[in-house]
Amino acid sequence: MFYGEKLQALREDNKMSLLDVGIIIRFDSNTYNNYEKENVLIPTKHLNTLCNYFNVSFDYMFNFKDSKQYKNVIKNINKELVGQRLKSFREELHYTQSKLADLLNISRTTISEYENGHVLITIPVLYKICDKFGISADYLLGKIDKKVVFNRKN
Numbered sequence: 544m545f546y547g548e549k550l551q552a553l554r555e556d557n558k559m560s561l562l563d564v565g566i567i568i569r570f571d572s573n574t575y576n577n578y579e580k581e582n583v584l585i586p587t588k589h590l591n592t593l594c595n596y597f598n599v600s601f602d603y604m605f606n607f608k609d610s611k612q613y614k615n616v617i618k619n620i621n622k623e624l625v626g627q628r629l630k631s632f633r634e635e636l637h638y639t640q641s642k643l644a645d646l647l648n649i650s651r652t653t654i655s656e657y658e659n660g661h662v663l664i665t666i667p668v669l670y671k672i673c674d675k676f677g678i679s680a681d682y683l684l685g686k687i688d689k690k691v692v693f694n695r696k697n
Contacts, residue, residue: 545670546590546604547581553597554579568592587663591620591684601680602691605670613687623660624685630658632678647671 554564561572561579568575568589577583585593594601595618599611633643633654640654647654647668656662664672664683673680679691 545606546585546666547579549599549604549606550585550593551579553593553599557597564593567596584666587666587669587684588620590666591618591686601669601684601686602673602693605673605680607673607679607693613681613691615687616681617686617688620663620684620686621660622663625664625683626658626660628683628685629654629664629672632672632676632683633658636676646675 550564554561561576565572565575570589574583578585578589590601590604594604600608600613600616602608602613603611633640636643638646640658641651644651644654649668653662653668657664657668669680669683672678673683673693677693679687679693681687682690
């Protein structure tokens with residue numbers, strides 16, 4: 544899909560085993576191997592832990608930018624800030640929650656849960672939003688303060 548090859552390359556570049564990386568995110572090596580192979584979707588919080596450890600951005604992991612990191616990165620993800628940024632972005636587009644949900648093939652309730660900070664946005668939804676609209680995942684996640692946009696792919 545979009546992040547597995549980067550995870551494997553980062554692990555190998557740092558001469559780490561699957562077990563070594565599994566320890567970092569507190570999962571066994573088989574679980575981490577499934578994340579690398581993208582057999583199982585990695586939770587956003589675990590990808591954040593790995594991005595922080597390897598000093599790379601979500602945008603780098605998603606192949607939205609070639610450079611590995613932004614300056615002045617915030618390490619932790621705040622669900623409420625993610626929700627605020629998602630809502631603000633949606634409103635800039637003049638989209639209702641229903642319209643955005645339809646475009647992403649998810650429920651309006653899920654969008655509401657994200658926007659209210661009740662649930663952290665999942666990797667597939669985050670990727671779809673960023674890829675479709677050309678907005679930085681790191682910005683939406685509150686890891687950087689400056690809004691970054693890319694050329695839209697769709």
